[in-house]
Amino acid sequence: MSNFVETLVSRQAELLKALVEHVEISLFSLLIAVLIALPVAILLTNNQRVAEFVLQITGILQTIPSLALLGLLIPLIGIGSGPAIVALVVYALFPILQSSYTGLIEIDDSLEEAAEAFGLSKMQKLIKLELPLALPMIIAGIRTATVMIIGTATLAALIGAGGLGTFILLGIDRNNINLILIGAISSALLAVIFNFGIRYLEKASGKKIAIVFGALMLILGGTFFYSSIGQREELTIAGKLGSEPDILINMYKELIEDQTDISVELKENFGKTTFLYNALKSAEIDLYPEFSGTILESFIKKEVTYSNNPKEVYELARDEIQDQDNFTFLDPMAYQNTYAVAVKRTFAEEYNLTSISDLKKVQNQLTAGFTLEFIDRQDGLKGLESLYGLKLTVKSMEPALRYQAIENGDVNVIDAYSTDSELKQYDLQILQDDQELFPPYQGAPLLRQETLAKYPELAAILNQLASKITEEEMSEMNYDVNVNGEAPSKVAHDYLVKHQLLSK
Incomplete structure (x- = not known):
């Protein structure tokens, strides 16, 4: 328990940032889903056959596995909060649409006839009679969607959208149960809080609902403002999941900010290889550490043949990625993470x-x-x-x-x-790889040519790590983070100071 509290206290700033991101993604998705589902439900009350078809379609969409849906959206939208919000909206539509439609069509016919006898127009009848009577069902659907959205939003961390899922992924990667618990408990508490808050609206008046809706909009606007003032970056550096990318990108950040006026934002544990590559292509990030073997095996579309000579593999990877994507692969470090x-x-x-x-x-x-x-x-x-x-x-x-x-x-x-x-x-x-299956994997910064054109000094700064960091040193640094519990930023800083790349 003491270890859990210590981890919680030491990472409170990261938790606040992840919580804001989670609320931002969840609320935005929920509001979009309500704004889509409620008007559609109202329109569907006039045509039962169309309603059954639409409900079937939204129900089928909800059965698509979340990871599969995110994977389908990435080529269309990219990575980050965009595909995460679209996926969450898709999942939230069915419960809101179904409950809203059911609440509206189950209103007693005699009440409908009485409203018409009083001369109410369709719009007046909708606002003064139908929506108030159907409100408990509508709110119930929104509650269901809210809980589901907050839980599913943890997967947003897989595609670089942040949120509380970053703690869960980091905990799995580091085999740290405390980080997993922080992410899971925070997500569960957030769902409970929102669930009780929305439950209050089931018997509330239209005026109170409008006030709450406005408050949610203010919260959402506040989170966007918090995010915007918290981001001072001119350069965005991302890393894959794991301690090693964390250490490397912290080295990049320290070297750049020590020797230039450029501000750097780090996106740690941003995701898997393809996510970072696509993020670099779409300019969502500016650079990240990559390996020569990965470039040739995973990114280059044409067939290439190469030897197991590290220098030849690096030069081929550098030239091919330049020709194909206009990316620059800087000079490699000494170690091979094959x-x-x-x-x-x-x-x-x-x-x-x-x-x-x-x-x-x-x-x-x-x-x-x-x-x-x-x-x-x-x-x-x-x-x-x-x-x-x-x-x-x-x-x-x-x-x-x-x-x-x-x-x-x-x-x-x-x-x-x-x-x-x-x-x-x-x-x-x-x-021993006695048949030489695995090609050399030399690591180096991979960045957009546009970034290097904007900041030409980056090449000389980052190339200070070229031919440095042996396999033994990298393994020991990983051990310090994963086993000894040291922060990647501290491990990175200590290495740079030890090798006189930083003064202190």
């Missing part, structure tokens, strides 16, 4: 395993825990099958979870990165 296949050291000793080829003699006993990205890559599971002839039973899982799985004995072979701190933490042994 893919690796790892087993428990005790397992390797028991079966005398030293190379990936050795796995073939025990493949019937193997259950592999691989990330989805590794499963889908040619220099991943596909290469293990074609080049090494391995036929493995494979479980797909998130990067951090595969380490827990091998520690618990749920799997006995995993994919890893050569600088992962968990290799030391869980006493794992990397098997």
Whole structure:
């Protein structure tokens, strides 16, 4: 409990920022959904056949898995809050539309006839009779949608939209239960607060509802204002999930702000590889650390052949990404964060395993825990099958979870990165890539050419890290963050000072 409180206190500024982002996304989505669903429900009361069709369609949309919907929206809208809001609106439409329509059509016919006898027009009848009578049902639908929106909005963190889901993702990545609890409990409390608040409106007058609606608009405007005054960036640097990208982007930030007047905003744990690449293409971010092997394997659309020579692979990646996307890939660091296949050291000793080829003699006993990205890559599971002839039973899982799985004995072979701190933490042994499946993965800043044209000094500043940071140093820094609990910013700062890239 004391560790939870300490984590909560140390991250209160981050929690406030995530909470504001979560409220902003959730409220905006809810208001849009209400403004769409309520008028549509009113129109549908005049045509039952059309109403059934529309309700069926909105119901079907709600069954689409949230991750799949986000994935479908990214190519159309990009990443960030845009696709998250669209997805949340889609999910909120059905409960609001269904409850509003049901409340309106179940009004007693005798009351409708009495209103007409008094000479009320359709609009007067709607405002003075139908909406007040249907209000409890309408509010009930809004309550259901609100709880669902707040819970689902945690997934917004997967596409760089922020919110309380960032704590959950970071907690999973760092194997930190306290961070997961902060994100989950905060989201649950937020849902409860909004649920009780909206429940109050079920018996409220139209005037009170208008006041509450106005208050929600003020809250939403306040969160946008808070976000705008909190953002002073001229340059946006993002990082993938994990401690290593966090450390690197903090180094970039310190070097840039120490040697220029440029202000930098960091988007830590921004998402997976494709999200950052698409964000860079759409100018939502300005640069992020990437690897030469990833550029050639994941981004370059044409077929390219290359050796396992690090210098040749880097130069090919640099030239191809420049030609294809007009991106600049700066000079690489010394270490290579290449893919690796790892087993428990005790397992390797028991079966005398030293190379990936050795796995073939025990493949019937193997259950592999691989990330989805590794499963889908040619220099991943596909290469293990074609080049090494391995036929493995494979479980797909998130990067951090595969380490827990091998520690618990749920799997006995995993994919890893050569600088992962968990290799030391869980006493794992990397098997030699004796058939040279994995290409070199040298890391360097990847940025838009427009950014470099605007800030030409960035190249010299960031290239100060070129040929620096060995695999041992990177692994130790990751260990300090993941195991010793040090902040990535402190680890980054200490390295820069130690190597005289910063004065203090």
